[in-house]
Every structure is written in C-alpha cells, then in structure tokens.
Amino acid sequence: MMEKPVSVTESLNYPRPKLTGIPKYLKVLGRSFNQKNSMLTLGIIFATFIILVAIFAPVLEPYDPTKMDLALKFIPPSAAHIFGTDNMGRDVLSRIIEGSRISLSTAFMVVIFSACIGTLAGMISGFWGGKVDMIFMRIVDVLLAFPTIIFALAISTVLGTGAINLVIAICCIQWTSYARVSRGEAILLKNAEYIEAAKAIGNNSLQIMFKYFLPNIVSKILILASLNIGSIILYCASLSFLGLGAQPPSPDWGAMISDGKEYMRYAPWMAIFPGLAIAASALTFNMLGDGVRDLLDPRMCDSVKTE
C-alpha cells in the first residue's frame, strides 16, 4: 500500500551536498518542513493535541465520566454540557475525553506489539529462508484468510471481554502485515553484498540481523505502523461496537455509539459525538501516517533524478 508521489518538481531538484553528522531522519524531517509537507505538520499538531488530551484527561474532564445522575439525563448540548449528557446523566464530553485514553492506548498497544512480533518473525523467516520461510508464509496465509472477528470472539470467550483481550485478538492478525514487510526486506537484504561482507568478517546470524537488518527494516516498519494506527483505532471501535471492547461503565467510543444507537432519534448527540471523536483521531493518525510515509519512503527520497 505504498503510495509513491512522483512529481516533476521533485525530479528537477538537484542533489545537495550531503550533511554529515545529522541522523538521516532528522535531516529528512527538516527538509519535509521546508517542502511544506502539510499533512505531516497537521498530523503532528493534531496528534500531539489528542495525546495531550488523553494524558491530561482527568484534569480536562468537566465532570466525572462515570458518575451517574438520572436527574440530568438527555440534556442536549448546552453551555454546561457542551456535548450533552447521556441516558444515565453522564457528561458526553467527559466520557469522550476519558475514552481517548482507552482508544489510544489500545491502538498503540496493538501497533507496538504487532510491529515487534511481526518484524522479528518476518526477519527471521526472510533470513533463514527454506522450510522456516515456507511454514511462515503458510501461517500468514492462514491468518489472512481467517476472519479477525472469530479470533476476537473466541478470545473474548476464553479470556472474557475487555480492552486487553481486544488487543490480543487484533494483534493475532495484525502482526502478519508487519511480518510480510520485514520478510520482504530481509530477503532483499540477505543477498546484498555488504551483508556478505559482514558475514565474511565473522558476524554471526544474530549480529547480522540486529546490526544490519534491523536498521534497514525500521523505516519501512515505521511507515507501516504510522499508516496502521488510524485503521486500528477504527478496528477497535467496530469490535467494541459489537460489545467486545472495554466494559461499561468505562467510556469506550465504540461502545458509546453502540449505546447511543438506541437513542439515536431522541438524543442523537449520544452517538454522533463519539463517532466524530473516532473519525477525528483516525483522521489525525491517517494524516500523520501519510506524512511520515511521504517523508520516509526511500523511493521518494532516492528518486531525485538529475535529468
């Protein structure tokens, strides 16, 4: 799913003298701001905002997100309750703010775990090749053909519903995409001459993998991970919409929509605002992902043609 922005303007940029001593990414990052990578800039600003909201949720919440007061139920959006209140008289805004913690932490956990597992598995498989690789590829095929929802439901029956089990369920499937990327890269690298050279000077397999493969794979994995967060947020939301996520009264966005569905016509704000919250955070991380991809995709950086 690599997008490859090729633009004529870029193709006419002449290579500049190489900066030395600055890490590659910082250098490219600086360049991206010069080139007005507005997606990335906006993505970073919004993501910082959302993460700050999640961190400082207890301070920002105007009311206790789980405190029920039936006398205050179904108050439409107003000055006191900007997003209104729900069927139990809880403040929707406070619940959305509190919910950002659940949604973001779930999404980040999924991405981090599956990226780690996937990268390692793919690297090993690509590096060793042969039978290991064949078995690995079949496992990936099987998992891809296996509806995630079954895993999620099965795991929820084994371990019970809850945010952590949701993470486990999604990770079970998600790691495959990282594994495929890192496997592909590993296979390319395996045949590179400098890896041969590294072997020749007596590096063992483990050293080669961590000293030579990993740094090369990391940028691809970073791109994939940043593109992934947005869709993971959506994925978690749909599973908790089906009742597999965090348990009430924890304010999970997907579950809030599921609850609000019943009151859609009477108190539409109960479902609309959590939906917008999901969309806003998914959009933010999608923009961030897009930006990071534009920034790090080596095909873009290297395709600076001179004539």
Added chain:
Amino acid sequence: MSVLLEIKDLNVSFTVDDKQVHILNNVSLEINKNEVLAVIGETGCGKSVTGSAILHLLPDNAIVTGDILFKGKDITKMNEQEFRQLRGQAIASVPQSPSTSLNPLMHVGNQVAECVLENNSSEDDKKKTVAKVHEIFASLGLPRGEDFYQNYPCELSGGMCQRVLIAMGVITHPELLIVDEPTKAVDWALRKDVVDVFCELKNEMKCAMLFITHDIAAAKYVADRIAVMYCGEVVEIGPTDSVINQPLHPYTKGLIASMPSKGFKVMNGFMPSFQDLPKGCRFSDRCECTSDICINNEPEIVEIAEGHFAKCSIYKNLNVSELFKHAATS
C-alpha cells in the same frame, strides 16, 4: 543550406516551491537541413531540456520564452493541438534510457506502429503499417517476423530496445530527429553499433538530427557541428573538426582533455547548482584562467573562426591570430 530549425534566445525556467529556477539561459542554435548537430555537455547542463523544449514536452511548471522557428514557423507559440501535427511526424525523437522508455505492457511492434496509426485508421492501413514496422525492424538489424513484433520489452536486450526506440523515431520519416543520449544506457561494445545506425540514418534518410550526448567520441563520429553546453548556456558552437581539434572555451578544452584518448584528465570541481549560480561567467569558479572580469561580468558569445563561436571573456579583446595562438598553446 537552408535553416530547418532556429532557436533564438531560448530561456526556460521552472517554478519550484514558488521560486523560479532558471535552467536555460539565452540558448541559440541553428540546425540546417540534413545536418547533424551534436549537443554535448555534462549531465544536468540542460541538453535534454533543450530537446524537450523543442518537443513541447516540458513539465507544466516550466516557463519558456524566446523563439523556436521550425521551417520559419514559431512553434513555441503553437498550442498543443497544432503542435501535435508536427510532433512525431515532422519532428520525432529517440528518447534516452531504452529500458524505461518502452511501455512494459505493450508489444514492441504495436508501440512502433502506434506512431503512424491514427485512432480511425482502417484495417488496411493497419496491415500496411505492420508491414512497414517489420521492414524497419529488419533495416535496423532486428529480427523480422511476427514473433519479434509481439515481444514485450522485458523480453529484449538493451541494444534491441534501443533499436526499437530508433524505429519509433524514424518510422514517420521526420525532417528533424531529436536523439537524446543514445549511447548512455548501451553497453560499451554496442555503442559503436548504435552510433553506426545513426550514421546510416543520416546518410540514407537525409533527416536532420539534434544529437544530444555526453559522449564526445560519438558526437565526433556522427555530427556535422557540435554545440557545447554548460550550466544551461551554449558556451561554444562550431564545426565538429574545429571544436574537437581547436576547442576555444576552457570548458570544452577540459571536456576534451578528460576523454580517455586525450589523456583522461579530470576537471576540478562540480557544476554549480542552478539555484546558486555564480554572478559572472558560470564557469568562473572552475576555470583555470579566471580573472576579475570573469567573476563580475557575464561574457558575450563571439565568433572567433568562421562558424565557430565561444562564450568566454578571454576572447573579448583579442584579435583572431592571437586567438589561435592562445588556442594552440593550451
């Protein structure tokens, strides 16, 4: 000899990040009928941009000023539709890098035939064209027959692809053929073959060529006249013999000295970036005989021998005999 193509004060700049980057600076060239003009220079000096400007193939962010007269008509003022009548017909081109210039998902034969066929061509025309393609393939030393016609580019070698590209250029019998770096992507051993093909073309088809190359040896072999470009400017232009044997501009001298047969002496430094050009002569910071005048003033182009021009301040105040002395000593 009548002039086929005349380029007068061609300036091309690109808008990059809201800034104008000036690539071609007052380029003026002439190509006569049946004449081969080679344009030589380093990678990135604007040779190909010149070719693209003639073909109207510059990207959208290019700003072109100046005149390009083709048989007396200014083609820079033509709109796309008018120009399309000329492009591919009277003015054709042979692109560089054969490996990427062919559509990988199309039979090579069709790619050649496409140059001739219109959307509404009849079946009869199609058959004729196919026959013609076979013929041209044969004349270029490619295998004749349906098998070759239906090959995909990935099934051919680099040299074969190059010939297919040439076939695309010549099938319409153009009056002007713009050949862009024909030897760039070809094996050293095949280079001679390719150059020979162009020599034959020149002799048989009688079409004029703009032969863009950085390969001086090839240029010497094919061209009637040579133009040397540096940093978007024509710094020297003249008959092939004269330019090769008595180069006037310090840059040309450097280029020729760097040829393997002439000693393989590499010039100092690199071509400056277009965004950061020296104020005076663009070659001043690499030139061995730089003086204050070079750094501060842009030189003018002067005719030094008959038909042999150079753009260098050294020649500003010298007379012709001194000039040749100067040329001989260096």
Added chain:
Amino acid sequence: MIKYIIKRILIVFIVLWMVATLTFFTVHVTPGDTANAIIVSVYGEDAVSPETLENVRAKFDLKRPVFTQYTDWLGNVVTGELGTSYKYNKPVIDILKIRLPNTLILGFSAFLISLIISIPFGILSALNHNRPIDHFSRFSTLLLSSFPSFWIALLLIIIFSIQLKVLPVSGMAGFTSIILPAVTLSIGMTAVTTRMLRSSMLDVLGQDYITVARAKGLEDNQVIFGHALRNAIPPIITVIGLQIGHIIGGAVIIENIFAWPGIGGLLIDSINTKDLPMIEGCVLIIAFGYAIVNLIVDITYSCIDPRIKYSGGDN
C-alpha cells in the same frame, strides 16, 4: 504457467485445511458447554436444566472426544458434507447456499460502486496533481476512510430512511434495500482504491514511456488510457484482492446493522449461539472465497504483466 497455477491451487487447499483445523480447535477449545449454548439458542434461556443438557449431548453426539469429533468432521468435509446446524436443524451447506449469494450480491455491489467512483477520481486526481481536485480527492478519501462504517450506516439510515423516507431501513426486499448497505460497505474500499490508483497513476505518469508516448504525437486520451492506465492497473488488482478481506470483515458489521441475510450476520449469530458446524462452515467458505479471489488476482496479474512470467511469479 499451468504448473504455477496447479501449485497455487494446491496451496489453496493446504491453507483451507489449516484454516479448518484452526477454526475447529478454536471453537472447540473455547470454554463453554456447547450443549448449554444449544439449549439457550434453540429452546430459550428458560429451558436450561441438567436433564435437558444430558438430552442435548446425546442428541447431538457431543460426548465424543474432541479429536474424534475433528477426524469425523474432517472426513465429512472432504466428501463435501459440512454437518447439520444445531440452530437451523438443517444441513449447513443448505443454509450457506441460501446465504452466500446474498453476501456476494452485497459485496459485488459495493465493489462496483467503489470502482465507479474510485477509477475516475483516482485518474483525475493523478492528472491534476497538486491542483484543487487532487487536494479534494486526497482529503475526502482520507476523511472517508477515517469514519467508522457502522456510524456512517446509522447516519445514512437516519437521513435516507427516516427523514427522507426514500430507502428501506433493513432487510433484503428489492433493489432499493441494497443501496444503503452497499454504499456503506463500499466507502472504505473506495477510499483505498482511489488513493492507490492515484499514486499508481502518478508513478506511471512520471515514467519515461509516457513522455515517449506523448513525443510520438499521441492524443492525450490515448496516452492516458492506452499507456498510463494500463500500467497503473496491476498494483490496483493486488489491492483489490486484499480488499476482499476488508469487505468480508466489513460485511459482518454491515449485515448486522442492516439485517442483511448474508454470511457475515450468520457467522456472528453462529458464534453467539455456538452453532459449531455453522461456524466452521462459514469460516471455510469465507477462507475459500478469500483464497480463490487472491488466486484469481495473482493469475490475472501474471496475465496482464508479462514481466511476472520471467520472475517466476512467486512473490
């Protein structure tokens, strides 16, 4: 080529077997008394009692060891027999035969809608790189792919079914009832395909052979459709293959919301009621569909792109 296809088909069967086994053990190992689940789903929660549990176990032959159940079941699957659904009291295959076409209709409609929208937008966006229409299409696809589909479904129902009263809320009765679920389902795919096509087109438009085609004096349309689009399509086909997985995943939720009688809804129901033969049947059919689509994609790909043949085709 034939050898390659045979090899791929063999792999499909191996994958199917692994999926079947994994499913079987996942659903059997999950704690929970199947007999209990059957009673709750078939006779209602008021009917559970130790006697009934015994009766159910006897009736559905649940006392065999899991491994025996597995070998019996696998033997049946090989002969095309998927067992009898506890809840429907009918052969699983019969129910799948009825339900599968509904999902196919829904999936295909969604697929069609997304192609009709994404192809023109992808091309336009690439041709007008960095112009307003490109920004518009880039942003709108980004935006669309950020909204949860179940939320969009709810909004669409409110707008089109309740306020405007032009489309039915749910079910499958006539053409109008497919519009909302198909549109909802197509949104994610439209966004991905548009973006892919755009980048693929941009990639192709920057290639030398496009410039060459223009230098030949071809019309713009010829260049775009004859040369650029053709080369931009192969990567899209791969993406479409992967999208099938998303369509299936999306269908589970969309079918649930719109009460569309397809495989997705059936799967959720079966999981909730622990209708083991039905779960296995659904998973097998989904996995089979996924594998077949990807096989077709790979074969199409190698037909379109002659370069694949030379690289051996196994990527």
Added chain:
Amino acid sequence: MKLKVKGFLLLMVMGLGLTLFAGCSGANAKTADGEKVLTIAFPSTVTTLDVSNGDGATMLKEVAGVIETLVSVDSDFILHPSLAKEWERTGETTWVFKLRDDVTFHDGTKFNAEAVKWCIERSLVENTSLAKTTGIASVDVIDDYTVQFNTSVNTGDLPEALTNVGTAIVAKSSVNDKGEFVTAVGTGYFKQDSFDVSSGKFECVPYDKYWQKVDSNVTRRVVLSLSDSSTRSLSAQNGEVDIATDVPFSDLETLSNKDGVNVEKFNTARTYFFSYNLNKDYLKDVNVRKALIYAVNKKDIVNDLLLGVGSVPKGIFLETMPWANTNVDTYEYDAQKAGSLLDAAGVKDTDGDGFRDYNGQKISMNIITSSRRPGNSLIVQAVAGYFANLGIEANVQVLDGNAFTEAQKSGNFDMVLSSAATGYVPSASYYLSTYYHSGSSNAKQINYSNPELDKLVDACKATSNMEEKYTLSKQAQVLAQNDVAVYTIANYGAVFVLSDDVENFSYSAAVHDFIVPNETSLK
C-alpha cells in the same frame, strides 16, 4: 496533460445512473391491490419452523397464528379450552384430555388423538427441554378424541404446561420422509404460504376451514425476523412493518407525536432479577443482601433509566397475576438504612481508602449480566453507581449469550442480573420452582437453599386445586422475599410501535413476549 473534469464527472454519473437503472428493473412489486397485508416484526431471527425450536414455534403460534395448543391462557392468566374441550386429573401422574372433533389441519386431515400423540411424542424427542418443562412422560390414545398424558412427576401444572408453544400441535405432513421438518401444517386461523430461511421472512394467509369464526379483514400476514431493536423501530417508523415490539425505550418519547404510528408500552410477565452469590462470605449475611437492595432506587431506575418502560415490582410477580403476593417487603430505597445495615454487618471502611471492607479485605463486587435484554446493561450500571455511593466497589460485565451462561456457571461473580418469563408456564409454581427452589440450576449456582420454601413450592406444584395452589405460592413468596437471595428489581416492559392502521390489537402479558390476536385488522 489535463483531462476535462466535466467529462469525467459526467461519465461517472452516467455509470452510477446505469447501475441504479439496471437494479431498478429488479425491484420488487408491491402486493396486489385489495390485499390487506399485516406485517409484523419478530424480535429474533427465525431459523427454522420446527415446532421443537423455541423461536420458530413462538413465531408460528403467537405472531403468525398458524399453530395452536390444547389449552390457551388469557391476559388474566386464566386457562381456557382451545384444541382440547376439557380435561381432568385422573391420578397423581395421569391426565385425560377431551379434544375438539371439528378441527382440521391445513392439509385437510383430521385433528384427532392420534395426531396429538404423534406430535407430542415427536416434540418430546426433538425438543430436549420439553420433558422437563411439562413433565410429560408418554401419551396414550383412549379414543379418537380422547388422550391420556402420563407425567413423570406428581404435577398439577399440566394444563398450564400445555399452553406452552412447545406443545403446539402440527400434522404429520409437516415432516418429510427423512424426518426433516419442512412446512408448518397447523390448525390455526392462518396457514403457511412461504418461508425464506435465509432472511427468516414468513408469510401466511387465512385458512378457510378454521374451526372458529374470526372477524378480521387481514388477507396476509408477513412476519419479518428483525433481531436488532433499533432496526425494528426504524422499520416501523418507515412504514415497513405494522407491528414492532421491544423497540428502544427512547422511542416512547420520540415517536409519541409522530403521525402514522402509535407507541404503547405494556408490562409483561417478565422480570429483571438479581441473584446473590451466597458462596461469597459477606453475601451470606441476609442483612448485607437487604442493604444492597435498600441502596438501589428502583423507582428512578424504572422511570428515568428504563424511561417508564416496565414497572416497580410490588413483590415477585406482576400484580395482575392471580397468585401474586403484593403483601411482601419490597425494601424501598433508603440509602441511610443501607449504610447502617452494612455497618452493623461489619462491612465497613476499615482502612480509610473510601471503600468498604469485609474481614479486612476490600470488597470488589463483580456484577454480570447478558446483553440480550435492553435493560440489563443499564440496570447493572445504575446499580454499580448506587453501590459506589455506598462505598462499595462494583465492576460490571455485560456478556454475550454463551459467554454469559459460562460466566454464570463458573461462579466467578457476586451478583448476576437475569431476566426471565414468570409465565413461561402460567402456573403459580413454575417460576418459584425454576429460580428459587434449591433443585433449580439458578439456586444451585448461587448456593441458595431454603427447605421450607422447597416444601411449599413442591406442594404448590403437585396440587391441581387452584385455591390451594395460589395460597401455597403466596406463602412461598413471603419466604423468598425475606431471604432475598433472588430479588426482582424491576418488571419488564415492552414498547410497541403500531401503525395507525392496526385495529383490534390487544396485548396479553400471559404469553412470552407478545401475541398478535387473530382478530387484528387493518383500516
């Protein structure tokens, strides 16, 4: 290289239009003129018409009116003859039923004792829960229109049990040679026309040889399986169905002023009830259990949370049930009393962390419920809130069908909220023996046993004297309410959305969950 934007958009619009057009030709035709079609939304997915299947039989009997039982029950929970004219208990375990002789099945065959014997015996085999619910062991044919039921236990509840949908009678032709149930051939006013197993859509038309006179102008009933409550409601608002039940509570407010539909709420013979896990030490103390009930404001829950759908219970049973004892303690909301009771029982905050402890250990309650009924999740959340006010930490788990029964069985909970039909068998003993009797699985799970209560319930079940039944049941209810191991927190209510065209629809709480009378007509 610019391509004309307009042309492209035009192409796209044309493509979309073409697809739409192509599809339109396949749109379904509305039913022919002159037909009066009554469309009803059934609240779960009908997967089979087999009368041994709960959903299928309920739909056929109560919503479609295709099949009937030997005995019927009216909205006051009084039994009436239906396919059986009269019945008599001839011994501790034997009952004789006289059948009507003027009834034919939809396939034209006679309804008689043989048919009853065949059908009940088949259902006893296929429906594994029926033997337990009814107690029937075997059926004997006495003569053409007389059957004898032999029960396995001493039960006075057989006529009540024979109102259960599981005992509805279908003809032998419902089943094919292979023993598969293919069509529902019943005796009801409507006969099956079609059934689509993929969507659960069922259609039926009046049967002209029905044994009773029915005054209705409906020429077709269509039953749609719509398991999602919002979908049912939206379909009703959109005019796609005429009768929808169990729609979201909020519809009561939203739709009350809406043209074209009527919204009504009814109390049903179904309860939301808590069971305390008596395996937990602190819950063994009856005062702690009582305190936990005093802590909850039932009135607020019913009025504000359930939006008035349902009612505050006046005892264990709905007060309209003839055996309901409303003269029991219902522990009205009193937070202070709850606090002092807990303090007295030693459930106090001893370490000053704001939470109550028992024996030096912080109490962390786990309240579980299933997602099946709309009020479940709301009530447990509210109750957890009330407990929090009291300083008791409570976590809530809302589980899906199977996961819920598993969690219940595992015993890993402090309180469980369930919902059950008190009139599943409309007898004074049924509900008490299923949820309070120490032999019931519910009582076993929470380790509750009161021998005195067991004795009363057993006696209530055995007798066939109604007066005696009611008295015994009422006595048992007092004991049960004093023990508060199982406690009814709210009576279930159902919201109906009815199209304005619907006439002569009446509601009966006696069936679970709703019945569409044969007389229901359309304007």
